[in-house]
Amino acid sequence: MPELAxxxxxxxxxxxxxxxxxxxxxxIAAGERVALVxxxxxxxxxxxxxxxxxxxxxxxxxxxxxxDASGMTVAxxxxxxxxxxxxxxxxxxxxxxxxxxxxxxxxxxRSGPDLRSAVSHALAATGVAAYERAxxxxxxxxxxxxxxxxxxxxxxxxxLVLDEPTTxxxxxxxxxxxxVIGEVxxxxxxxxxxxxxxRFVSEAFERVVxxxxxxxxxxGPPSLVFAVSAWDALRSTYLxxxxxxxxxxxxxxxxxxxDAALVDRxxxx
Amino acid sequence: MGRPGPSAYHRLNPLTKAxxxxxxxxxxxxxxGVVGPIILAAAAVLSxxxxxxVLGRLARLSLLLALPIALSAFIVNLFFxxxxxxxxxxxxxxxxxxxxxRFAIEILxxxxxxxxxxxxxxxxxxxxxxxxxxxxxxxSSRVAFVANAxxxxxxxxxxxxxxxxxxxxxxxxxxxxxxWRRIRGVVPIVGPVILGSIAEVEERTMALxxxxxxxxxRRTLLWTPADSxxxxxxxxxxxxxxxxxxxxxxxxxxx
Amino acid sequence: xxxxxxxxxxxxxxATSPALLDIDLELRDGEVVGLAGASEAGKSTLCxxxxxxxxxxxxxxxxxxxxxxxxxxxxxxMHRLSQRIAIGFQNPSTQLSQxxxxxxxxxxxxxxxxxxxxxxxxxxxxxxxETLRIDALAExxxxxxxxxxxxxxxxxxxxxxxxxxLVLDEPTAxxxxxGTHLVAEAITRLARDGVSILVAEQKVDxxxxxxxRVFxxxxxxxxxxGWADEVLADRRLAxxxxxxxxxxxxxxxxxxxxxxxxxxxxxxxx
Numbered sequence: 001m002p003e004l005a006x007x008x009x010x011x012x013x014x015x016x017x018x019x020x021x022x023x024x025x026x027x028i029a030a031g032e033r034v035a036l037v038x039x040x041x042x043x044x045x046x047x048x049x050x051x052x053x054x055x056x057x058x059x060x061x062x063x064x065x066x067x068d069a070s071g072m073t074v075a076x077x078x079x080x081x082x083x084x085x086x087x088x089x090x091x092x093x094x095x096x097x098x099x100x101x102x103x104x105x106x107x108x109x110r111s112g113p114d115l116r117s118a119v120s121h122a123l124a125a126t127g128v129a130a131y132e133r134a135x136x137x138x139x140x141x142x143x144x145x146x147x148x149x150x151x152x153x154x155x156x157x158x159x160l161v162l163d164e165p166t167t168x169x170x171x172x173x174x175x176x177x178x179x180v181i182g183e184v185x186x187x188x189x190x191x192x193x194x195x196x197x198x199r200f201v202s203e204a205f206e207r208v209v210x211x212x213x214x215x216x217x218x219x220g221p222p223s224l225v226f227a228v229s230a231w232d233a234l235r236s237t238y239l240x241x242x243x244x245x246x247x248x249x250x251x252x253x254x255x256x257x258x259d260a261a262l263v264d265r266x267x268x269x
Numbered sequence: 270m271g272r273p274g275p276s277a278y279h280r281l282n283p284l285t286k287a288x289x290x291x292x293x294x295x296x297x298x299x300x301x302g303v304v305g306p307i308i309l310a311a312a313a314v315l316s317x318x319x320x321x322x323v324l325g326r327l328a329r330l331s332l333l334l335a336l337p338i339a340l341s342a343f344i345v346n347l348f349f350x351x352x353x354x355x356x357x358x359x360x361x362x363x364x365x366x367x368x369x370x371r372f373a374i375e376i377l378x379x380x381x382x383x384x385x386x387x388x389x390x391x392x393x394x395x396x397x398x399x400x401x402x403x404x405x406x407x408x409s410s411r412v413a414f415v416a417n418a419x420x421x422x423x424x425x426x427x428x429x430x431x432x433x434x435x436x437x438x439x440x441x442x443x444x445x446x447x448x449w450r451r452i453r454g455v456v457p458i459v460g461p462v463i464l465g466s467i468a469e470v471e472e473r474t475m476a477l478x479x480x481x482x483x484x485x486x487r488r489t490l491l492w493t494p495a496d497s498x499x500x501x502x503x504x505x506x507x508x509x510x511x512x513x514x515x516x517x518x519x520x521x522x523x524x
Numbered sequence: 525x526x527x528x529x530x531x532x533x534x535x536x537x538x539a540t541s542p543a544l545l546d547i548d549l550e551l552r553d554g555e556v557v558g559l560a561g562a563s564e565a566g567k568s569t570l571c572x573x574x575x576x577x578x579x580x581x582x583x584x585x586x587x588x589x590x591x592x593x594x595x596x597x598x599x600x601x602m603h604r605l606s607q608r609i610a611i612g613f614q615n616p617s618t619q620l621s622q623x624x625x626x627x628x629x630x631x632x633x634x635x636x637x638x639x640x641x642x643x644x645x646x647x648x649x650x651x652x653x654e655t656l657r658i659d660a661l662a663e664x665x666x667x668x669x670x671x672x673x674x675x676x677x678x679x680x681x682x683x684x685x686x687x688x689x690l691v692l693d694e695p696t697a698x699x700x701x702x703g704t705h706l707v708a709e710a711i712t713r714l715a716r717d718g719v720s721i722l723v724a725e726q727k728v729d730x731x732x733x734x735x736x737r738v739f740x741x742x743x744x745x746x747x748x749x750g751w752a753d754e755v756l757a758d759r760r761l762a763x764x765x766x767x768x769x770x771x772x773x774x775x776x777x778x779x780x781x782x783x784x785x786x787x788x789x790x791x792x793x794x
Contacts, residue, residue, distance in 0.1 A: 040670060040700050054435050078441040089468060090429075091436040093460030103457065107441030137468060142563035151440065168614075168697045170563040170726055171767040196700050199770065238702040243770040243792075250791040259777040266783035397623055410637075417623045425622065469618050475577050476619040479611050480681060481637035484603035489636045489645055491629070 001030035001158045001188055002065030002080060004051060010059035011046050011214075020046040022214035023060070030158070031188045033181065035201040038211035039238045044194050047211070048161050051192070052081040079108050082157035086164040088141075088148035097139070097147055098123070098132040104155040122154035125183060127176050142173045149180065160184055162193040166200050178204050198242045202226055202257040212237045222257035274393070278321035282496040283399040284406075285504055289313060290390035292507045297382035299515050306378045314385035323392045327385065330392070335384035339377055346373035396420040398494050405493040411482070426462060433461045525593050525688040527551040527574065527609065527720075532588035534573050539584070543569040544744045547588070551689055551722055556715045558735035558752060559724035562765025565741040567724040571693040574722060575611035576602060607638070610682035614694040616674035619681070620666050627653070627669075627677050628662040634685045652683040655717065656710050672703020676710060683714070690714065692723045696730065708734055728767050732756050740764055 005028070011021040021043045028034055036044045049055040050062050053074040062069040064080055082104070085091065094100035101119045110118060123129040126146040131139060136147055145168060152160065165177045181191050181204055195201050201208055201222070208225040210218035210233065217233055218225050225234070226245040234241055241257075248256030248265065256262035274280045293313040297306045318327045350369030358365040400413040434444065437457045443450045477483075527550070534544040544566050551557055551574075561567050572578035579586050580602045590597055592608060613619055624630040631652050635645040653659040656676045661669065666677050675695055682690060692711070696704040704727070711721055712734055725731050731738055731752060738755040740748035742764040748755050756769050768776070771792045778784040 039702055049435075052439055054438060073443070073445045074438045075441050075443040075445065078439055083439040085436045085439070089461065089465045090433050091440065091457075091461055093457050093464060103437075104440040107443070137464065140564045155440065168694075168726070170561075170765055171762070172562060172765050174767070238700070238705070240701065243774060247774065247788070247791045250794055251787065259774050262774065263777050263781045263783055266778060266788065267781055395625070397625065400623075414621075414623060418621075421622050469615075471582075472613055472615065472618045473622075475572075475581055475611070476613065476678075477621065478577065478581050478602050479575065479606050480621075480634035480685060481603050481606055484637055484639070486639060488639050489642060491632060491636065491642060491645060 001190065003030050004028040004081075004159065004190070005063045006047070006050065006060070007063070008060035009047070009050065009057055009062065011043075011050070011055060012058045020214055021050075024211075024214070024216055026209065026216065026219075028190060028192065031185065031190055032207060033185050033191045033205045034193075034207045034209060035205040036192060036194045036209050036211065037196060037198075037201060037237075037239060039196075042211040042237060043214040044211050045163065046214075048083065048163065048192065048194060051077075051159070051161060052083050053077040054083075075107070078104075078155070078157070080157055081159045081161060082152040082155045083161045084149050084152045084163060084165065086167060088144040091148060091151070092136045092144065095135060096133050097128060097136055100136055100147060101151045101154050104151050108155055118154045118156055122150040125153060125180050126150040127172075142169050145169060146173060146176060149177070153180065153184075157189075159190040159192070162191070162195075164194055164196070166195060166197050174200065196239065198226075198240060202242045202244070203259075210234065210237065210239070223255045223261070226257035227255035276321040276393075278317045279393045280495070281393075282494050282500050283394050283402045284496070285500045286390050286394050287399065288504045288507055289317070290386045292511045293386035294383040296511055296514055297379045297386070299511070299518050301518065303375050303378055306375075306382045310378075310382040310385055314382065314389050317393075318385075318389055321389075321393050323389070326392060327388050331381065331384040331388035334388060335380050339380045339384075342376045342380060343373045346376055401490060401492070402494045402496075405490060410488045414482070422466075426466065429465065430458060430462050433465075434458050436461075525553060525608070525720075527689055528589075528591045528594075529574065530589040530591070532573060532586065532590060534569060534578055534586050535584055536569075536578075537583040537585075542744060544573060547573075547746055549574075549739065549746070551720045553688070553720050554715050554718045555737065556711060556721045556723065556735045558731035558738040559722060559741065560726075560728060560731060560738060560756075560761075560766050561724075561741035565765070566744040567741055568693050569744070570741065571611060571691045571722065571724055574689075575609050575691045576600070576605040577611065580605075603637075606687075607685055608687055609689045609691060610685050610687035611691040612675075612678055612682055612693065612695055614697040616671045616678055616698065617667070619678035620674065622667075625665055626662065627658065627664050627666050627680075630666045630677055631680045631684050634681055638685070648684045648686065652680040655683060655713065656680045670703065672699045672706045675699060675703065675707055679707070679710060683719075688720065690719055690721045692721065694724055694726065696725065696727060704730065726767065728756055728761075728769050732769055740766060 006024055006026045009021050009024040012019050024047060038044050046055060050057060053069055053072060056070060064077065069077060092100055094103060098119060101122055102115065105115050105118050123132055126149050128143055128146055128150060136144060139147060149165065166174045169177065185191055206221060208220065208222055209216055210225060218230055226241045228249045231241055244259045244262040245257050248254065248262045253262065253265040256265055293309060296309055300306055300309060318324045347365050347369045348363045350366055350372055353366035353368040355367030356364055357367055357370060396417050400417040404410055404413040438444055442454050442457055444454055529547050529549040532544065532547040533542050535542040547570065559567050559570060569578065572582055573586065578584055597605060620630060621633050624633065628649060632645050632649040635648045653662060656679060658676050658680060661673060666674060669677065695707050699707065708730055711723060715721055735752045737750065738752045739746050740755060747764055748758055757772050761768050774792060775784060778788055
């Protein structure tokens with residue numbers, strides 16, 4: 001499983017001259033579950049697009065398992081880093097759900113029984129297997145998002161990057177996404193997600209990277225990032241700490257980023 | 270709203286600018302020889318472009334627009350002009366001829382003049398200004414809207430296509446490899462552009478309906494581009510002039 | 525002005541089963557009513573039915589009665605109804621007309637279509653911009669704004685139609701927290717001005733903050749309805765596929781571990 005590293009990364013968009021990334025250093029070990037948070041314009045989307053080569057650094061470098069990513073095409077990097085975009089309608093083109101999910105792994109050279117099993121597994125994991133022959137546009141918005149997730153899952157990349165996976169999802173959809181993340185992570189694969197759902201972030205990830213103005217302003221486990229000492233920094237990026245953290249502080253129980261952590265502290269454990 | 274254009278040419282009524290473009294394009298074809306279209310282009314394309322301050326962009330865009338057609342027309346005529354005898358150059362089985370060259374230049378000059386005229390109009394006129402002007406003159410507001418929206422859709426679609434390309438590349442679509450691979454990549458990109466647009470149409474239509482779009486009759490226009498009797502006279506003058514030119518050519522006055 | 529739905533059912537054209545069944549709903553002036561439910565429970569369909577787009581634009585068959593202040597609106601054409609009830613959707617950019625270069629023109633689009641006199645168009649446009657606190661954006665290109673700002677422009681465009689009722693279908697679904705906050709604030713202000721609002725959302729915490737009443741849909745029927753804080757604390761929400769309030773989830777987790785108590789409850793509702 002590869003490590004990802006970003007060193008002194010600067011990215012200036014040519015068209016608008018906006019300095020979206022202003023010197024980012026980040027090291028993500030194999031198998032980590034990392035959440036990337038920050039308001040729109042903080043650079044998180046720009047950052048993840050460097051991980052699969054869609055964007056190239058203006059300064060600094062990106063390495064995948066020690067190798068500089070600038071020597072690899074996007075198609076090559078796609079076999080290592082799978083990126084699921086926020087808007088499923090940006091990619092759906094096939095006539096059936098199954099065909100849509102096959103696209104990714106086919107591009108990576110999979111075929112035959114290997115392909116079939118990767119696709120079936122992805123369909124089952126995201127709960128859309130029952131719709132495999134349906135036209136993607138006959139699925140509701142929530143299931144189409146899960147379809148987009150399935151289409152990248154089937155590529156079985158060692159690194160999975162998700163852009164706002166729970167936005168627009170109902171309760172069941174969110175549960176599905178969390179189950180998928182759990183499964184992928186238990187296989188030792190790396191999961192990186194951009195999200196502004198703080199409950200999801202604090203409960204499903206072991207590391208939270210907060211960005212603002214193209215830089216990393218906080219980086220650590222949820223107990224650190226959602227501790228009261230970090231609230232000013234968080235609020236400056238329009239993020240609210242999870243309810244459990246706020247209540248824990250009111251009760252003087254220290255840093256309790258999740259419901260479970262708060263309940264543990266209440267029980268004196 | 271209704272911002273004044275940056276130059277006198279910009280501020281001309283859109284219909285006037287449209288007339289200039291159309292008359293220039295047709296006249297370029299109607300005029301004979303090479304000198305005629307060149308003088309026409311200088312007067313009706315390059316000079317206004319200079320006044321409007323868009324000369325550089327005009328040159329780049331109109332060349333870009335004309336290039337494929339111009340190049341193929343030039344080559345076809347240079348080498349394959351029928352009945353030509355004056356040989357200039359031989360390359361294997363094909364021959365460049367003097368008559369071919371002359372004709373090729375004539376065609377080239379016309380294509381460039383037309384492309385320039387159209388580009389000048391595009392660069393100095395906002396789609397919304399033209400459609401509002403037409404509406405004032407009686408065109409149905411729904412037709413005007415469709416015309417305007419269609420033009421505005423193009424950059425949106427282009428942007429959408431590039432976002433979709435990113436998503437498909439992230440799924441391993443090879444856009445940097447062999448030509449064959451790139452051709453196969455067209456469907457996964459064009460597909461979502463079209464499907465996405467279609468899916469959006471229903472919601473867009475509903476949003477428009479919710480804002481009274483389907484109400485029959487005229488609508489209020491907050492602002493329309495200025496027009497003047499002088500501009501109207503110029504427009505008629507141009508059209509009459511064009512007709513006179515066509516008649517003169519057809520009846521052989523200029524040979 | 526009150527909208528009332530009485531035993532309303534709706535079936536999409538060509539569908540084998542109805543999308544909505546037996547809906548009884550009332551919307552009064554100045555109320556913010558929330559609509560919750562799982563992904564295909566019928567929230568969007570109900571929004572379309574209340575606004576009149578279903579069946580007028582969308583097709584399909586409707587049953588039951590829909591009245592405005594007691595008057596049946598069955599025969600009203602869309603452009604007449606859209607002056608009383610306006611509907612907004614979740615995608616900010618599809619709601620822009622795409623033919624305007626400034627927020628002012630965009631918001632003026634509706635009144636212009638109504639062929640109102642120029643002064644009236646301008647007055648309504650400024651009023652809508654000011655109500656949503658986006659008058660500073662008047663000259664900006666709507667296509668270059670953030671999602672949250674675009675949603676506000678879209679809502680301003682609807683407001684300029686001077687509707688008595690506003691139906692918003694997941695207006696914050698695609699927005700970040702800052703954008704969500706802007707929209708939530710705007711909704712609350714509008715209600716204070718007397719506009720009644722029906723807002724469908726997945727974010728139950730948001731609904732709890734801004735709604736007085738909430739309806740929960742499941743399989744096209746209303747399965748829960750009542751005061752927001754009661755409905756959103758109902759134990760059956762999970763079975764209807766609706767997320768529970770953060771406060772409720774926390775209370776439940778504490779109770780399950782035997783550590784619930786007054787101290788916790790006070791801290792939760794401080």
